[in-house]
Amino acid sequence: xxxxxxxxxxxxxxxxxxxxxxxxxxxxxxxxxxxxxxxxxxxxxxxxxxxxxxxxxxxxxxxxxxxxxxxxxxxxxxxxxxxxxxxxxxxxxxxxxxxxxxxxxxxxxxxxxxxxxxxxxxxxxxxxxxxxxxxxxxxxxxxxxxxxxxxxxxxxxxxxxxxxxxxxxxxxxxxxxxxxxxxxxxxxxxxxxxxxxxxxxxxxxxxxxxxxxxxxxxxxxxxxxxxxxxxxxxxxxxxxxxxxxxxxxxxxxxxxxxx
Amino acid sequence: xxxxxxxxxxxxxxxxxxxxxxxxxxxxxxxxxxxxxxxxxxxxxxxxxxxxxxxxxxxxxxxxxxxxxxxxxxxxxxxxxxxxxxxxxxxxxxxxxxxxxxxxxxxxxxxxxxxxxxxxxxxxxxxxxxxxxxxxxxxxxxxxxxxxxxxxxxxxxxxxxxxxxxxxxxxxxxxxxxxxxxxxxxxxxxxxxxxxxxxxxxxxxxxxxxxxxxxxxxxxxxxxxxxxxxxxxxxxxxxxxxxxxxxxxxxxxxxxxxxxxxxxxxxxxxxxxxxxxxxxxxxxxxxxxxxxxxxxxxxxxxxxxxxxxxxxxxxxxxxxxxxxxxxxxxxxxxxxxxxxxxxx
Numbered sequence: 186x187x188x189x190x191x192x193x194x195x196x197x198x199x200x201x202x203x204x205x206x207x208x209x210x211x212x213x214x215x216x217x218x219x220x221x222x223x224x225x226x227x228x229x230x231x232x233x234x235x236x237x238x239x240x241x242x243x244x245x246x247x248x249x250x251x252x253x254x255x256x257x258x259x260x261x262x263x264x265x266x267x268x269x270x271x272x273x274x275x276x277x278x279x280x281x282x283x284x285x286x287x288x289x290x291x292x293x294x295x296x297x298x299x300x301x302x303x304x305x306x307x308x309x310x311x312x313x314x315x316x317x318x319x320x321x322x323x324x325x326x327x328x329x330x331x332x333x334x335x336x337x338x339x340x341x342x343x344x345x346x347x348x349x350x351x352x353x354x355x356x357x358x359x360x361x362x363x364x365x366x367x368x369x370x371x372x373x374x375x376x377x378x379x380x381x382x383x384x385x386x387x388x389x390x391x392x393x394x395x396x397x398x399x400x401x402x403x404x405x406x407x408x409x410x411x412x413x414x415x416x417x418x419x420x421x422x423x424x425x426x427x428x429x430x431x432x433x434x435x436x437x438x439x440x441x442x443x444x
Numbered sequence: 445x446x447x448x449x450x451x452x453x454x455x456x457x458x459x460x461x462x463x464x465x466x467x468x469x470x471x472x473x474x475x476x477x478x479x480x481x482x483x484x485x486x487x488x489x490x491x492x493x494x495x496x497x498x499x500x501x502x503x504x505x506x507x508x509x510x511x512x513x514x515x516x517x518x519x520x521x522x523x524x525x526x527x528x529x530x531x532x533x534x535x536x537x538x539x540x541x542x543x544x545x546x547x548x549x550x551x552x553x554x555x556x557x558x559x560x561x562x563x564x565x566x567x568x569x570x571x572x573x574x575x576x577x578x579x580x581x582x583x584x585x586x587x588x589x590x591x592x593x594x595x596x597x598x599x600x601x602x603x604x605x606x607x608x609x610x611x612x613x614x615x616x617x618x619x620x621x622x623x624x625x626x627x628x629x630x631x632x633x634x635x636x637x638x639x640x641x642x643x644x645x646x647x648x649x650x651x652x653x654x655x656x657x658x659x660x661x662x663x664x665x666x667x668x669x670x671x672x673x674x675x676x677x678x679x680x681x682x683x684x685x686x687x688x689x690x691x692x693x694x695x696x697x698x699x700x701x702x703x704x705x706x707x708x709x710x711x712x713x714x715x716x717x718x719x720x721x722x723x724x725x726x727x728x729x730x731x732x733x734x735x736x737x738x739x740x741x742x743x744x745x746x747x748x749x750x751x752x753x754x755x756x757x758x759x760x761x762x763x764x765x766x767x768x769x770x771x772x773x774x775x776x777x778x779x780x781x782x783x784x785x786x787x788x
Contacts, residue, residue, distance in 0.1 A: 275661060275750065287498045288530060288537040290544075291614060292505025334662040334695065340597040342502060342613035362695055363666050364597060368613035419485050419629060429619055429627065430510050438487060439623055442510070 265355045265376070265396040267327030269405075270316050271388050272308065276331055277338035278365065280307035282347040291346040298322070300343055301350025305329075314390050317351060324351040328394055329375075331358035332385040336365025342372060349374025355396055357403060357414065359383050370420045373428045378403075379415040387412075463725030465633040466700050467668040470608040470722050474591045482632035482731075490522065491590035491607075493620045496576050497527040499595035499613070501544040506618030517552050518624035524556040524585050525549055526576040532563055539563075556583070577601040577773040581685060584714030588703035588721035593620060598773045600691040604684035605711075606703035606721050611692065631697045632731040633668040633724075634659075638675040640739035647783055648683035649775060651675070651736075652690040653744040657754025658734065665695030667731060670724065675738040676701055681710045682779040689774045693751040 286303045289296040304324065305316035317324045329348065335358035336344060345368045348356070355376040356369070369377040378396065384403065388394065392407035401414040417424060426432035433439045461479050464472060468480050475486040495503050508515065517523055525545050530538035542560065549557040558579060560572040573579035577598055580586055588606035593599065595617045602609035612626065620626050636655055656663070669691050676684070684701045691699035701707075703721040711719075743757040770776060770784055 288535060288541060290501040290505060290541065292502050292509065334665070337661060337695065338597065340499070340595060340599075340611035340613055342499065342595075342615060360662065360665070362662070363697055364611055364613065364692075368615065371613060371615035371619075419483075423627070429615060432627075433619065433623070438625070442512075 263398040265328055265398070267354070267394070268325055269328040269330050269388055269390065269392050269394045270305075270314075270324070270326035270353075271330045271385055271390045271392075272305075272312070272332070272335075273385060274332035274359075275334045275337055276308075278336060278341050278344040279338055280309075281305055281336065281344040282341065283307040286347075287341060287343055289343070291343055297346065297350050300347040301352070304347040304351035304353070322351075324353060326390070327352060327354045328396065329353050329356045329358075330380075330385050330388050330394075331356060332383060333359045335359075335361050336369075337362035340364040340368070342368045345369040345372055345374045345377075357384065357396065359385065366420070370423055371429045373424075376424070377420075378417070381413045381415060384412050463727035463729070465668065465728040465730065466606070466670060466702065466722055466724040467608055467633055467698060468630055468728070469724070470589055470591065470700075471628065471630050473589070473722065474608070480630050482630050484630045486628060486630065487625050488591055488628050490593055490620050490624050490626055491587070492522055492524060492580075492585050492592040493617060494524045494526060494576060494580055494585070494592070494594035494596070494599065495617055496525070496529055496596060497531070497538070497541045497545060498529045499617065500525060500527075500548075501541045502614035503595055503617035503621065504544065504548050506615055507621040510618060511622040515622060517554070517621050520553050521555045522624065523552075523554050523621065524558075524580060524583075525554055526558045526573060526579050527560055528574060528576045528579070531560060532566070556585070558583075575771075575773050575776060577685070577689065578777055581605070581681065582714070584711060584717075587711065587715060587717060587719035588707060589719055593617070593626060597692045598689050600696065600699050601685045601689040601773060603688040603691065603699040604681060604701050605707055606700060608698050608700070609688075610698045629666070631666055631668045633670050633728075634664055634696075635670045635672065635730040635733040637733060637735045638671065638673040638738050639735070640675055640737045642675050642678060642738055643741070645743055646738070646741055647780075648679055648686040649690075650741060650744045651738065652687050652693075653746055653751070653754055654736065654741060655734070656690060656694045656746075656752050657744070659694055659752075661693060661750055661752045662695040663752075664691065664697075666697055667695075669694065669696045669699040670730070671699065671701050673736075675736075677704060677706075680706060680779070682777045685777065686774060686780075690751065 282300065282303055283306060286300060289300050291297050291300060302317065302322035316326060335356060344365055353375050355378055357378045357380050359380055361377060366377050369375050387410060388405055392405050394406065395404045401416060403412045403414055423429055423432045426435045434441050464480065471486065471488055472478065472480040474488040477486060480486065527542045527545055546559060558571050558573040560569045562568040566572055573583065576596060580602055586592060586602040586605040586607060590607045592602045592607055592609040593612050595612060595614060597611040599609050599611040616626060638651060671687055688699035688701065702723055745755055745757050745760055747753040747755050770780060
């Protein structure tokens with residue numbers, strides 16, 4: 186049954202266009218994928234699924250070229266919205282950004298962009314749908330959904346940087362490796378969220394999702410299912426402040442920046 | 445150089461303290477707190493910060509952006525900069541990254557910079573030391589009781605010296621460069637007791653593969669791994685480094701081996717900086733304890749594609765080998781080359 190779905194057009198303002206979708210087989214995952222049941226009633230059109238609270242509510246525009254802390258301090262009204270890209274367990278930093286690209290220095294704006302273009306290029310070929318299409322440098326998926334131990338392996342900060350530079354805004358994983366989580370919080374490149382259940386088994390690449398940060402909730406518009414996310418925990422104050430430097434200035438650990 | 449070991453201070457407080465593990469004690473002292481419990485978030489004073497050619501330039505970039513172009517590092521003697529990852533190459537960007545390190549070390553007058561300029565002959569470089577984690581140990585930068593951070597996941601190697609050592613990213617490193625402090629969450633400790641005489645056909649790599657196979661690649665996430673027992677005591681420093689090196693492969697935050705006469709002997713001719721070892725209290729709480737009779741272990745391998753995909757080497761005897769790599773921080777120390785040579 187063909188269903189009308191509003192399509193998110195990344196990097197431009199919203200264009201609500203009805204498009205047919207066919208239920209394709211899963212491009213990855215050893216786990217059984219439930220075939221989503223489409224119902225026009227549960228799929229909310231884009232325009233009414235959130236009410237923007239000021240300019241910061243939805244970030245669709247690509248990141249600035251320098252390494253920003255893109256997470257605003259007020260997270261209570263923050264939402265992330267877009268297509269999700271689903272990966273499995275133990276996604277390591279070599280898959281996120283292979284070692285050969287590590288000569289790129291993230292604090293260099295041009296090289297920051299280049300890093301983004303290689304995000305998740307190390308995923309095996311079993312992932313038929315790639316995170317970044319060939320000949321593209323940005324991703325159309327703003328949310329990455331993963332399984333256990335996401336970001337394991339190296340301490341390379343290039344990993345969350347590459348994801349952020351590519352255009353990802355948030356990662357929702359079952360669990361994280363600690364250095365990747367820490368780097369995500371420190372850089373502000375991607376918001377690292379944890380799910381209560383293995384949503385990597387219930388979501389498929391290309392599903393339209395919304396994350397309501399203040400409510401710790403993920404909504405999959407394509408399947409109509411909602412999921413509770415875990416509270417951010419001790420990293421909360423650091424993220425709220427806008428990263429480790431902002432937090433240190435806020436708490437008086439280091440003096441305010443003098444320009 | 446005469447070895448230095450300051451007298452053990454006795455803490456006198458009126459309050460009753462809960463026993464702490466080695467990791468908790470090291471972090472307590474480094475954060476100037478009398479008592480710490482797992483889960484506490486504290487600002488910790490850093491004794492040594494190490495960075496290399498992959499993450500150094502990025503860390504320097506952040507340091508300058510946040511503290512200013514003219515900012516000075518917190519302590520020119522506590523930073524160790526070791527180009528080691530992409531060195532013998534014609535790749536321009538890789539070589540540029542070493543130049544960035546050199547410029548920074550010059551401008552900041554960094555005391556420990558193990559530079560390399562002549563790529564055609566590594567012996568022509570008097571300062572070059574090779575693999576960062578091995579160099580840190582050999583150059584006497586690893587000392588019991590201290591806090592050592594590095595922009596590399598295998599920084600946990602240094603825990604072999606009875607110190608807190610863990611890997612951090614560029615942003616944290618940029619912060620440390622300017623302040624000498626880091627915000628850390630105190631990890632609970634898993635204890636691994638290894639007893640029994642080590643058979644001659646085993647190496648520390650077999651021990652850590654046994655452990656990782658047991659607890660999985662996320663079995664120690666956010667936790668400290670403490671290695672004790674008679675077998676551990678019989679290991680030399682290089683073997684203890686191998687043990688601690690793969691702590692991160694189990695997801696571990698840091699690994700520790702209590703300092704003993706083997707440690708002190710190793711450090712005798714390498715450092716004159718006074719240090720004060722720290723040991724877990726008898727009544728410290730551990731999350732779990734695992735016991736191993738090493739005399740019963742067999743050589744192990746980790747099959748593709750995960751370090752926890754443990755198998756007996758014996759079970760893999762029909763697997764044809766195309767290529768063998770011996771090197772890097774886990775298995776590229778002198779001991780490892782000697783062990784490989786003995787096979788032939």
